[in-house]
Amino acid sequence: MSAAPGNALVARRLGIDSHDEAIAYVRADCAVCRSEGIGGHSRVTLKVGSRAIIASLSQVTESWLAPETIGLSDAAWQRLRLATPVPVTISHVPPLASLGLVRRRIFDSNLTEAEIRAIVSDISQGRYSDIQITAFVTAVAARPFSRAETVAMIRAMIDTGQRLTWPDEAIFDKHCVGGLPGNRTTPIIVAIVAALGLKIPKTSSRAITSPAGTADTMETLTTVCLTLDDMRRIVDAQGGCLIWGNSVEFSPADHAMIRIERVLNFDSPSSMIASVLSKKVAAGATHIVIDIPVGPTAKVRTEQDALALEHLFLETAAAFDLTLHIALTDGRQPIGRGIGPALEARDVLAVLSNQADAPPDLARKACQLAGALLEMAGKAGPGHGEALASQTLRSGQALARFQAICQAQGGLKTLPVAPHQRPILAACSGRVLQIDNRRLARVAKLAGAPGDKAAGLDLHVRLGDRVHRGEALYTLHTDSPGELAYVLDYIDSNPGIVAVG
C-alpha cells in the first residue's frame, strides 16, 4: 500500500554499525508511528523518493533522539543512499509471502524452484531480518538441499545478482572448501596460470569460520573492493584478478546468508556448494579445480565424507555444464606457516619470490592445483601440469604476473606487523604427533584474525618434526595486550593443540 501523506520523519545518520542490518530508531511517542499503528519491533518500509527499503524498528524513550526524527543505522542509511537529513516516509511492510515457504521448508517439505526464487529474491533485497535469515540458513543445514533445490538455489542466486560473460571458450577458476588454516594457494595459482595465458577471473570471500579468507589476505597486499567493470578490465589485461566477491555483487542473497553463517560458525555442504558454484557461474567460469582437504581436524574429516562431497559437487555442476577437477588433499595439518591475513600474505610473497625460507608445502600444493588447471586447459599433457607450474614459479614469471595484477588492482601495499608477539613453547621433548587444525584456527581468531589483519600465528613445526622442551611450537601475533592475555588463557585450558610426545 502507498504511504499516507504527512507520515514523514527527518532522517538522521546515527553511525551505528549494526552488522549490515537496516535498523530505524524512532521515539516511542512518535506521532507518525502512532497514527500508522506501527509498534516496536515491527518491520517497516522506509521510502525516500522512489527508493524503498525494509528496516527493523527500535523504539527509543530517551531524549537523545528528537521526536520527529528517524535515526538510521549505517546499513539503512547506505541502502537508502542518503547524504543529507531528508524526510523519510515510514509505513507497514506488505506481508512477506516467502516467510511461509521458509516455515514449510523447516517443518514439511522441499521447495520448488519458484519457491526458492521467492525466498532468495526477498533476501537479496534486504527484506529478511537477521532472525528470518538465520531460520532459513539453519533449516537447510539441518535438512540439506536436495539436488533440485541446490540447482534452483544457484539459478536464483545468479538471477538476483550481477553476471560476467567472456568471449573465450574456457574460463578457469579455483576453490577450496576450507577447514585448513593457512593453505593460501589461490594467489599463487592465479599468478601461475595467468602468466601462462589462462583467463581466471577470481573472486574470493572473506573468512566465514576461519582466521582468514583469500580476500582478507589479498587486502593486506592490494585493493580487493573493485567494481565489475574494474574486474573485467583487469582480467582482460592480466588474465587474472584477486578481488573480494561481495564487492561485485554476484549474489547479494549469498552475502546475507554467509554473514549469518559466520556468526553461527558453520557452513553446510549443500548450501556451501550453492554458494560456491553460483559465484563461479556468475563469474563466467567453465573449468574449476576444487580443493577438498581431508583430515581428522579439517572441515572434511574422512575420505568417505570427501567422496560424498565430491559427488554432490559433480552432480550439481553437471546442471550448469561446468567441468570440475576435484582434488582430495592432505588436511592433517596447516599448509604454510602463517595463519592470519598478513602472515599468510607473507608466505605467498615468499613462495612467489622463490625465497630460500619459503614454506615448501605451500609452493608444492599451489603447483599441484595450478597444474590441474593447466592440464584442463591443454597447456600441459596429463601428469605434466605440476612441472610446468613449478617452472613458471621458479622462473619469476608468476611473481611478475602477481605484481602486475596487484598494480592493476591499485598497487602493492606494505604488510602490517603485529606489535605483540609471543612464542608458545613445547612442554616436553619428542615428535610432533598431532596438530589440531580447528583449535589452532581458534587460537588465531582469538588473537584477532581476521579482524586485525596483522594478527594470527606462525606455526614453526610440522607433523613428525623432532622438537626439544622449551622450543617454540608457534608464535602468537596480536594487536593488543588484552587479546594476548585472552588467547594465552585459551591455550592454557586447551593443552595439546600441537601435541608432542
Next chain:
Amino acid sequence: MSAAPGNALVARRLGIDSHDEAIAYVRADCAVCRSEGIGGHSRVTLKVGSRAIIASLSQVTESWLAPETIGLSDAAWQRLRLATPVPVTISHVPPLASLGLVRRRIFDSNLTEAEIRAIVSDISQGRYSDIQITAFVTAVAARPFSRAETVAMIRAMIDTGQRLTWPDEAIFDKHCVGGLPGNRTTPIIVAIVAALGLKIPKTSSRAITSPAGTADTMETLTTVCLTLDDMRRIVDAQGGCLIWGNSVEFSPADHAMIRIERVLNFDSPSSMIASVLSKKVAAGATHIVIDIPVGPTAKVRTEQDALALEHLFLETAAAFDLTLHIALTDGRQPIGRGIGPALEARDVLAVLSNQADAPPDLARKACQLAGALLEMAGKAGPGHGEALASQTLRSGQALARFQAICQAQGGLKTLPVAPHQRPILAACSGRVLQIDNRRLARVAKLAGAPGDKAAGLDLHVRLGDRVHRGEALYTLHTDSPGELAYVLDYIDSNPGIVAVG
C-alpha cells in the same frame, strides 16, 4: 578471565527497546575497546560490581555518543540492574562451549541431558544472541526433539527457573495448544473449578503466533505481572489465579525461545510440549487438561496429527508423573465472537455474567473442559463434570470467584474500546461454508492485536449460518486509520476468509 583494571566506561541509558536483546553501544574509537582488542559485532561481558551480563556490541561513529561512555539498550540496563550512570567494565566473553552443541544438533546427532542442560543454562542466562537462539529453535523444529531430549529439555528448563510446591495432593491446570482464534476458555474454567475448591495456579503466555494469548486478554481486565509470592498468596486464598507466566520466571530460557518463535511465527510440537509441560511442572501441577482443536485451518489439521500430538504429550508427561486428559475439540471455526485481547475479555465476562447474548459455544466448551478437571478431581462422577460446571456458571459462583481473583490480582479494569470500527460485508447471499482460522487471525493481527489491546475483530457468523448479501460477516476494530487501510488491503487481496456460497 578477569577484566584488566581501567577498562571501564560510563553507562548511559539509551532507552532503546531492542526486543529483549542486551546491546551495548560504544564509540568505534573507544580507547578501552582498542586496548582490549574488542571489535564491532563482538559479544562482550559487561560487569558492574559482582553482576555480569553478556551483550552484543555495536560500534558508533557519530558524536551523539560520547567517547568514554557505553550506551545500553533497555534489556542491558535492566539486566545489570542499573539506576544511575555508573562505570561498567567491558571484556571478552569466554568461548561458549554450548554453541558447539547447537552446531552438532543441527548437523549430526541428538543431545544428551547434560548437553541440553548446558544450552538451556546459557540461554537462560542471556548468553546467546538472537541469531544463536534462532539457530537452536530452528534446528529442533526441523528435526524434532526425541522423547529423551524433550524430557531433558523440560528438566533443564525447570532447573534454571523458579518452582512452586504445594501441600495439596492434586494441583490442576489447563492448556490449549492454540491455533483457534478466540477460544478464550481459560478464565472461565479457572473461575468454575476454583469456585468448586480445586487448586489451579494458572500461568499463561502472551500470544506467540495468534492475535491474543490468555495473558494478553487477562491484562485488559486486571494485573497479570505478579511475583511468585503474589501467586502463592492468591492461589492459597482463591484457589486460582490468572497471571502471566514470564513474570514468575518459571523458565527464562523458554521465555527467550518463545520470543524468537513469535518473530518466526511458528512453534514446533516437541518444543511446544517441552515449553508447556516445564511450566506446568514448575507451577506444581499434577493433573492437566490439554485442549487440542482440530480443523483444516487450525494449528492441528487432521485427527491423525492430533493423535500423534496426544501420544507425544502422554509419553512425555509419564516421565514427570503428570496425569493428562487430552481433549480433541472441534477446530473448524473460532470459539466465541471476539478475536483480540479486549474483545475476547468481553466474551469471557458475558459468559461469566450469564448475559443473554453471551456466545454459547464459548460457554459450552469452557464447561466441557472444566468438567474434565472436575471428574479428574473426583468432584463429579464420570460423564457428570460438564453439568456441574454448567451449574456453577449459571449460579453466579464462577463470576463471583472470577471477580475475587481479579480483585486479588489488583482489581478489575474497564475494557478499552477501539476508536475505529468497520464491518466487512458478505459479497453474496448464501450459507457460511468455511471460515479460515489462519487468515482470520492474520486479519486481527494486522488490525493491531495483540499489541493494541482493543484491536481485533468481532465475528458475527458461524458455519452453516444463512447470510444475505451486504450483511456484516465480521467487524474490524483498530486503533489507527493507518492500520484500518492496511487490513482492508489484505482482506481485498484475500477473498473468502469467511466463505459464503
